[in-house]
Amino acid sequence: MHIEIDKDVCIGAGQCALTAPGVFTQDDDGFSMLVPGRADGAGDPMVREAARACPVGAITVTDSEPAPTQAD
Template structure:
C-alpha cells in the first residue's frame, strides 16, 4: 500500500489523525503529516477510513 497526502489541499480538520493516529499526525498549523508512506496491509482499513473522512480529499490510498 502507498499513501500520499496533498498538504496544500489540507484544511486541518484532523479526522485522519483521529482515526489513524499511527499513520497521520498534524503540524502546529493543523496540516496533515504523513507518518508512514508504505504501511502494512493491516493498516489498510484505517487508511481508507481516514481518506474517506478527509473533507478536502487530501489523502490518497493506493492498495498496491
C-alpha cells in the same frame, strides 16, 4: 500501499489523525502529515477510512507505489 497527502488541499481538519493515529499526525500548523516510517500505512486497516473521512479529499491511498516516470 501508498499514501499521498495533498498539502495544497488539506485544511487541517484532523479527521485522518483521529481515524488512524498510528499513520497520520498533524504538523505544527495543524496540517496532515504521515507519522515517520508509516508512509506505507503500516498495515493499519483504518487508513482507507481515514482518507474517506477527509472533508476535502486531500488523501489518496493506492494499493502500490506509483510507477516511476521515464525521462524523455
